[in-house]
């Protein structure tokens with residue numbers, strides 16, 4: 402059994418004006434559509450419990466609106482739950498003070514976004530060094546680290562370029578280098594490769610797998626693409642309407658889909 406890095410315990414997220422009424426309905430077993438009809442609240446997550454293993458790539462997948470982004474954003478507290486617990490290394494991150502939270506975001510958990518999130522007015526190397534500068538590292542040392550990571554993603558020659566001079570795939574490699582440069586143990590990737598065309602996307606998956614061979618980060622990778630989940634994920638979580646539908650290895654999901662919803666993803670591949 403692998404170690405567990407992140408424990409998500411019975412997490413609910415209700416968006417809207419009447420979270421208490423919505424929670425009561427959810428606890429009585431109402432589904433997302435009923436809660437929406439009765440309270441006009443949007444259910445993001447409804448009682449999600451998952452263990453995220455250390456040093457593996459976990460893929461969160463499901464149809465649009467199933468709660469993937471909402472879930473991953475809880476892990477660095479971009480979103481706080483309506484109810485439930487989130488433990489990282491056994492610590493309840495919902496109880497963190499602002500300084501503890503800042504420390505976690507600067508040192509322990511980094512994030513790669515679909516839209517790359519690069520700053521347009523600074524060059525590539527300073528984009529990669531950004532997280533290091535924010536946490537107070539000296540400019541020369543930060544740039545040295547940034548250059549090492551740019552080299553690892555094959556972009557050291559573009560250190561002085563600006564983001565708008567790069568292709569989408571190159572920009573996402575810069576985004577990846579920036580997330581890796583802070584050397585966090587946890588990497589959150591929200592549809593990180595979804596904006597890329599299929600060939601480049603495949604190359605990025607290769608690059609992530611190659612880096613992961615050496616780095617062994619705990620990666621939480623959100624995708625709506627089952628092929629990507631199966632290719633990358635040692636551990637796959639399928640969400641539907643804010644609930645966990647199935648958790649398993651790629652083989653388990655492929656060969657033993659628990660119901661029609663999961664089967665539809667898998668069958669569509671053939």
Ligand SMILES: Nc1ncnc2c1ncn2[C@@H]1O[C@H](COP(=O)(O)OP(=O)(O)OP(=O)(O)O)[C@@H](O)[C@H]1O
Nearest residue numbers: 416443444445464465466467468469470471472625
């Ligand atoms: N800020 C918000 N305010 C209101 N409702 C929200 C908010 N964020 C998410 N939701 C709702 O929560 C549910 C889950 O949304 P989420 O974005 O997590 O789904 P997703 O699986 O990531 O979808 P997609 O693949 O389209 O990004 C949806 O019903 C969505 O409308």
